[in-house]
Amino acid sequence: MSEHGTREQGVSEHGVGEVDVRVDGTGPEPFGARLRRAMDERGPLCVGIDPHASLLADWGLNDDVAGLERFSRTVVEALADRVAVLKPQSAFFERFGSRGVAVLEKSVEAAREAGALVVMDAKRGDIGSTMAAYAAAFLEKGSPLFSDALTVSPYLGYGSLKPAVELARESGSGLFVLALTSNPEGAEVQHAVRPEDTALRNVGATMLAHLAEENAGQTPMGSFGAVVGATLGDLSAYDLGINGPLLAPGVGAQGATPADLPRVFGAALHQVVPNVSRGVLRHGPDIGALRASSDLFAAQIRAALESA
Structure with a gap:
């Protein structure tokens, strides 16, 4: 660990490992650069860590903290050394109170130590000091839940995310903004039109335009991504x-397949981080089966990229 702060987890030019700062020594290496390298080396697959009650039961585990810990530890052991991104859903840990959050802290630390980037799926969104506190919980170095990126909701206005944007830039983290999500209910907000007769009348399109502005001039990829459903x-x-990256839920149990990705995302395909959760997790608790399922999805995604 550097005396100047917590090491960033990422993929260095020598492979998976820890990186403290940019190559030029000017500060933490941005999430976008670390993610691009991880995607190129490991493939772009993101696997969720979603220990909901039915999956715990399917694994033969009790719906308690012990079952939660066994589930999370198994997923990290099976996948953190091979997939680009792991995405824990914080709600499934929070429902167990402080002991569940403690399991989440351990899972984040273990996943990052094994080389996976961690996107915390917490979908936080508020204003002012409250948004700043949410950002500090997940994006401030030294926080027990410090993650490589955080999902956020912009529906109190994109400007409400400013504290998270500023802290992400400072810490080298990233954000994934809910823009065009895969759930049917999202359309009533995300596809709503603004009264102004402009090219950005659609609210989802407006969010994408804000992110393009945040990422302008960043290489090889900006750190501010959008959640865009693969379905x-x-x-x-x-x-x-x-x-910037496009986190694409919906592959697997929700019905989208890797072969659908070129049709959905077009020219932006190589920025896409397809997310699979139940499609992989249903093969647990057998570590070999989890790895085999993950490898199959990764191969299918690679084939879709190569065919585009």
């Missing part, structure tokens, strides 16, 4: 070229 079909009406 949404033709998205050619949207400008997905935000120079």
Whole structure:
């Protein structure tokens, strides 16, 4: 560990490991750069860590803290050394109170130590000091829950995310903003139109435009991404070229397949981080089966990328 702060977990030029600062020594290496390297080396697959009650039961585990810990430890052991991203859903840990959050802290630490980038799926969104506190919980170095990136909700206005944007830039972390999500209910907000007769009348398109502005000039990829569902079909009406990652839930149990990705994302395909949760997790608790399922999805995604 550097005397100047906590090491960033990522993929160095020598492979998976810890990196303290940018190559030029000017500060923490941005999430976008670390994610791009991890995607290139490991493939872009993101696997969720979603220990909901039915999956615990399917694994033969009790719906308690011991079952939660066994589930999370097994997923990290099976996958953290091979997938680019692990995405714990904080709600499934929070429901057990402080002991569940303690399991989440251990899972984040173990996953990052094994080389996976961690996207905390907490979907936080508020204003002012409250948003700043949410950001500090997940994006401030030294926090027990410090993660490589955080999912956030912009529906109190994109400007409400400013504390998280500023802290992410400072700490080298990233954000994934809910823009065009895979749940049907999202359309009533995300596809709503603004009264102004402009090219950005659609609210989801407006969020994408904000992210493109945040990422302008960043290489090889910006750190501010969008959540865009893989189940949404033709998205050619949207400008997905935000120079940042597109976290794509919906692959697997929700019905989308890796072969659908080129049709949905078009020219932005190589920025896509497909997320699979139940499609992989249902094969637990056998570590070999979890790895085999993850490897199969990774191979299918690679084939879709190569065919595009």
